[in-house]
Amino acid sequence: MMITEPDAAFLAELTGPAADLSSLRARLAAEAEREGLLDVAYRTVGTPAGDLLVAATPRGVLKVAWPTEDPDVVLEMLAGQVSPRVLYAPARLDQAARELDEYFAGRRRVFGVDLDFRLAHGFRRTVLDHLPDIGYGSTASYAQVAAASGRPAAVRAVGTACARNPLPVLVPCHRVIRSDGTLGQYAGGAEVKRILLDLEAA
Amino acid sequence: MPPFEQIVTEHGAVVLRVCRAMLPPADADDAWSETFLAALRAYPDLPPGSNVRAWLATIAHRKAIDRHRAAARAPVPAGALPDRPSPHGIPTEPDTGLWAAVRALPPKQRGAVAYHYLADLPYAEVGRLLGTSEAAARRSAADGVAALRRSYAGQETS
Numbered sequence: 001m002m003i004t005e006p007d008a009a010f011l012a013e014l015t016g017p018a019a020d021l022s023s024l025r026a027r028l029a030a031e032a033e034r035e036g037l038l039d040v041a042y043r044t045v046g047t048p049a050g051d052l053l054v055a056a057t058p059r060g061v062l063k064v065a066w067p068t069e070d071p072d073v074v075l076e077m078l079a080g081q082v083s084p085r086v087l088y089a090p091a092r093l094d095q096a097a098r099e100l101d102e103y104f105a106g107r108r109r110v111f112g113v114d115l116d117f118r119l120a121h122g123f124r125r126t127v128l129d130h131l132p133d134i135g136y137g138s139t140a141s142y143a144q145v146a147a148a149s150g151r152p153a154a155v156r157a158v159g160t161a162c163a164r165n166p167l168p169v170l171v172p173c174h175r176v177i178r179s180d181g182t183l184g185q186y187a188g189g190a191e192v193k194r195i196l197l198d199l200e201a202a
Numbered sequence: 203m204p205p206f207e208q209i210v211t212e213h214g215a216v217v218l219r220v221c222r223a224m225l226p227p228a229d230a231d232d233a234w235s236e237t238f239l240a241a242l243r244a245y246p247d248l249p250p251g252s253n254v255r256a257w258l259a260t261i262a263h264r265k266a267i268d269r270h271r272a273a274a275r276a277p278v279p280a281g282a283l284p285d286r287p288s289p290h291g292i293p294t295e296p297d298t299g300l301w302a303a304v305r306a307l308p309p310k311q312r313g314a315v316a317y318h319y320l321a322d323l324p325y326a327e328v329g330r331l332l333g334t335s336e337a338a339a340r341r342s343a344a345d346g347v348a349a350l351r352r353s354y355a356g357q358e359t360s
Binding site: 075 | 203204205206207208210214215218219223231234235238239242243245246300301304319320347350351354
C-alpha cells in the first residue's frame with residue numbers, strides 16, 4: 001500500500017520517542033544562573049518528615065513546602081508572586097539541603113543559610129523575625145510570641161503567621177505551642193510538629 | 203503565568219526536534235540551549251494567551267539561522283579534524299540517517315516539515331515563519347515529505 005498519510009512510519013520515527021532532556025535541562029539551569037535569569041531555583045530535599053520542596057531567589061531561601069502542599073500549586077504561586085522565571089536548579093540550594101540534612105540528623109541547631117522573607121508581610125513578618133529567639137529544644141506559647149512581637153492581644157494572628165510561615169523548619173514556627181502545653185496545629189501536620197520537637201528534645 | 207520549568211517540560215522535546223531538523227546533533231543541542239535561554243529572558247513579557255509553541259519555534263528558527271550563518275562564515279578546515287569528545291555529553295538522540303535526510307532537504311521544505319510535522323504548527327504559522335504564503339508552506343511540506351518518503355524507502359531496502 002502506498003503511504004500517503006502524514007503519520008507515515010518515518011514521521012513517527014522523527015516525532016518519538018521523547019528524547020532524554022535531563023542533561024540539556026541541567027545545562028539550561030546553569031546558564032540561566034550565570035546570566036542572572038534564574039529568579040527562582042527549586043529542588044526537593046528528602047527528610048524523615050517527608051520530601052520538602054525548597055525554593056530560593058538569588059537573595060536566599062524563599063519557600064519551604066511540606067508534602068501537604070501540592071508542588072504544582074506552590075510553583076505557580078511563586079511564579080505569580082515572585083517571578084515566572086522558575087527552574088528546577090538544585091545547585092543554588094546545595095547549602096540549604098546540606099543544613100536541612102544536618103538538622104534532621106541532629107547535628108545542627110541553628111541555620112546559617114540566607115533567607116528571603118519577601119513572601120511574608122506586615123505583622124506576619126514581625127512574628128517570623130521573633131521566632132528564632134526561641135532556641136533549639138525549647139518552646140514558647142502563641143501568647144508569649146504575641147507579646148514579644150509587640151501585640152499581646154494578637155494571639156490568633158500569631159497562629160496565622162505561624163500557619164502561613166513560608167520558611168518552616170528554617171524559621172522555627174514548630175516551637176510555638178499552646179499555653180496549655182498541647183502542640184496546636186502545624187502546616188506540615190501535627191505529626192510532623194511532634195517529630196521536630198522530639199528531634200530537638202533528644 | 204506558568205512557571206518556566208513547565209514550559210520546558212511541555213515543549214522541550216518539540217524544540218529539540220526542530221533544532222535537530224535544522225542542525226547536526228552538537229549544534230542542535232547548542233541551539234536548544236540558546237532558544238530556551240532567550241525564551242527565559244523574554245518570558246515575563248510574553249503576552250497572556252500567546253501560542254507558546256509557535257513562540258518557541260520562532261526563536262529556535264532564528265537561532266538555527268544564526269548558526270547556519272556562523273558556520274558559513276567559519277573557515278573550512280583543510281583536512282579531517284580528529285574526533286573530540288563533545289563538551290555537552292552524550293547526544294540526546296542518535297543521529298539516524300533520517301535526521302540527516304531532513305537536514306539535507308532544501309531550506310523551505312526542511313522548515314515546512316520541521317514546523318508542521320515536528321512542531322505541529324498550522325500552515326499559516328509555518329508560512330509566517332518561512333516568509334511564504336500558507337499555500338506555499340503547504341506545498342513545501344508535501345514536497346519535503348515526498349522526498350523523505352523516497353529516502354526512507356531507500357534506507358529500508360538497503
